[in-house]
Amino acid sequence: MKLAAASTLLCLGTAVPVSAEIVYLSSKRTLSIQSHRVDGDSIILTLRGGGEVTCDKSLIEKIVPDEVPYVDPKAAPAQDGAATPLIDPALLQRTPYGEVIAAVSQAHGVDPMLVRALIQVESNYRPRARSNKGAMGLMQLMPATARNYGVGNPYDPKANIAAGVKHLKSLIDRWGVEMALAAYNAGEGAVKKFNGVPPYRETRNYVAKILSIAGLGR
Numbered sequence: 099m100k101l102a103a104a105s106t107l108l109c110l111g112t113a114v115p116v117s118a119e120i121v122y123l124s125s126k127r128t129l130s131i132q133s134h135r136v137d138g139d140s141i142i143l144t145l146r147g148g149g150e151v152t153c154d155k156s157l158i159e160k161i162v163p164d165e166v167p168y169v170d171p172k173a174a175p176a177q178d179g180a181a182t183p184l185i186d187p188a189l190l191q192r193t194p195y196g197e198v199i200a201a202v203s204q205a206h207g208v209d210p211m212l213v214r215a216l217i218q219v220e221s222n223y224r225p226r227a228r229s230n231k232g233a234m235g236l237m238q239l240m241p242a243t244a245r246n247y248g249v250g251n252p253y254d255p256k257a258n259i260a261a262g263v264k265h266l267k268s269l270i271d272r273w274g275v276e277m278a279l280a281a282y283n284a285g286e287g288a289v290k291k292f293n294g295v296p297p298y299r300e301t302r303n304y305v306a307k308i309l310s311i312a313g314l315g316r
Contacts, residue, residue, distance in 0.1 A: 118164035152207035194223040215311035237262025279305045
C-alpha cells in the first residue's frame, strides 16, 4: 500500500500535458478530465466541459493518460462507457440555489454535486426547515455550528450554505468524504467511537443516499 501511495503521489506531482486524463477516485468511481495540476495538498482538475474542481489528494488514487482523445462535448455526443463528470453544470443550474452552491463549493474545494445532494437529503431545499433537534436551514446547521462560523441568520440561504460547506470541508479534510458525511449526520464523536461510519441504520442510509445522489455511490 505504501509503494502504491508513493507512486500515486509521484504521478500527481508530475503532470504531463496529454490530450485527456482519467482520474481514479477513492470512491472507486472514475472521471475523465482534460488535465490536472497540483497545488499543495490539493489537485485542481480541469473538466472536459469547462471549469475546474479542486479536490484533496486523499480523494484521488491515481491519474493516468486517457487513450481516448479529448473531444469538445459541444461538438460531439458522449460515447457509451465514458467516465462520469464530477460536475453537471446543467443540473446545478436547475437546482434551487445552484449558483450559490457552485460558487461556495468551488471556493472551498468541495464537490458541488456532493453539497447539492446533502442539501436535498437534509432539507429538500427548504431554507426555513427546522428539525426537532434544532438543526436549521438548507444544510441543517446546529446552533453550535452556526455560532462557530459566525452565522447571524441560519435561515439565510447564502449564509447557511457558506457555513455548511465550510463545516463539511473541515470534516472531509479530517475524515474523507464517506466518514465526513457520517460525522455530519451522527456527530464526530460517533465516528471516533467506531473509527468509521457508525453502525446506525439512519446514518448508513444517509451516507449511501447522499453518495448515490451525488454520483459517487459505490
